Amino acid sequence: MPDVSQLIQEQRHGRRGRASASSASHPRPKIREKTQTSSSPGPQTTATPSLGSSFAGATTSSATASRTTKRSRASLATFWHLDRSLVVQVQNSLFRLHPSRLSQHSQFFAALFRNSPGRCLIVVDIDDDPESASSGRPPDRDSPTLVDAYAINPPSFNVLASLVRAAHALSFKSILTFAMHLLHQMWPNDLAKLPTPKERDAAAATQTILLAQECDTTRSSAPQTSDKTxxxxxxxxxxxxxxxxxxxxxxxxxxxxxxxxxxxxxxxxxxxxxxxxxxxxxxxxxxxxxxxxxxxxxxxxxxxxxxxxxxxxxxxxxxxxxxxxxxxxxxxxxxxxx
Incomplete structure (x- = not known):
């Protein structure tokens, strides 16, 4: 009769053997250490793109992430979409937009992207001197108006002046044409269609004249007259x-x-x-x-x-x-x- 203690020891050794064999055939997976991924799209590269002679009042320079301003910046939720690959900062406003569509609508951005090598951070300074050849710097309050017209809906009368300034400054030709069409409807070239004082706002009339001086929005075809002197x-x-x-x-x-x-x-x-x-x-x-x-x-x-x-x-x-x-x-x- 076999010794009971010996059988128990053999069974224990057998279990250990099977466990060792099982571990050998199916090794226990190792827990890998998790690495933290950066949300940055990639390393910042140095680039100095050129906008060409069409934008003489705008100067470009390359910059790294460390050169970004420390001012408070607000990303507008309406124009901050995660599936868009370009972040545009206009003064204190941030937008995340499609670069390809920007190029289609804006000659300014088309020239900027054409001469920009890959992923980079580009700083563009637009001369705000009214005497310069540049169209001027769009005010911070005008930029959301421009993007709203570019991305969503046509503007109302109250935002038309902001739209004209921003579209003219950044060369959104199609939007500027659209805005000028609305402006011409408000202030028609035909004297017979001129609104009465009750139908128009004196402040809007003054603003329209200032827009014409600032953005060169004069009537495209003025009637001919024989008295020029x-x-x-x-x-x-x-x-x-x-x-x-x-x-x-x-x-x-x-x-x-x-x-x-x-x-x-x-x-x-x-x-x-x-x-x-x-x-x-x-x-x-x-x-x-x-x-x-x-x-x-x-x-x-x-x-x-x-x-x-x-x-x-x-x-x-x-x-x-x-x-x-x-x-x-x-x-x-x-x-x-x-």
Whole structure:
């Protein structure tokens, strides 16, 4: 009879043998040490891309991650998408966008990417001197407006000025064309379509003139005029004062009926116009003032139908001629450009 203790020892040795064999055939996996991966897209390389002569006011330089500014930067959640590979910082605003689509819409970014070797951090300084050849630096508040129009929806009237400045500064030609189309609808080239003072905002009118001076947004085709010298020799105030004077009417089918009215006009001209507020209106808005002058009921003041029609035609022609010369009077164009 075998010894029980010996059998127990043999069984124990057998289990150890099987366990050793099993461990030999299927080695126990080793736990590898986890390594922390960096979220950086790759090492920063040194590059000095060129934007070419089209962007003379912009200078580029290469920079490493250590040169990034320590100012507080805010990434806009609306334009911070994880599936986009380009991070653009405009002053304190961060955007993460598609470089290929930026190149399609912006000549500025197309030239920048064309001369940029691979992954790199590029610093672009845009000259904000209005006298320089550059279009200027887009204000920080304008950049989200530009990206919103570029990526999502067309702008409203309240953001149009911001859109024009930013699109002009960064050469988003298609968006600038779209913005200018809206701007031309608000301030049409046709004098007959000019909104009344109640329909337009005086602050918006001033801002539109400043936009034209800053971003060269003058009307593409101004009506032709034969008088090119008067606009260059007269100041806007002189032109306004000259325009408000009554024009003599050379012909009249009922001269006798109008003679008394003409004499009354010479002595009561100011009495007719001052109480109506026409002078004050003309100093604020010359075109609306002239329209009010044209719309006066001159027949009630004793003029015949022929005289009323003729003087209205004369003043309407003066109003149109002043409108045609407006770009020159505001300093947006030279007199030779008309």
């Amino acid at each position: 008067s606009a260059s020799t007269c100041t806007p105030r002189q032109m306004l004062a000259h325009t408000q004077q009554p024009d003599p009417v050379t012909t009249c089918n009922a001269m006798r009926l109008c003679q008394r009215a003409r004499l009354a006009e010479e002595t009561q001209w100011h009495a007719w116009l001052v109480p109506s507020g026409l002078f004050e209106l003309g100093m604020v808005d010359v075109f609306e003032g002239m329209r009010s002058l044209i719309d006066i009921d001159w027949k009630e003041k004793g003029f015949c139908i022929g005289c009323v029609s003729e003087r209205r035609d004369v003043w309407s022609a003066k109003r149109q001629r002043l409108w045609d010369q407006l770009d020159v009077l505001l300093g947006l164009k030279d007199a030779d450009a008309l």
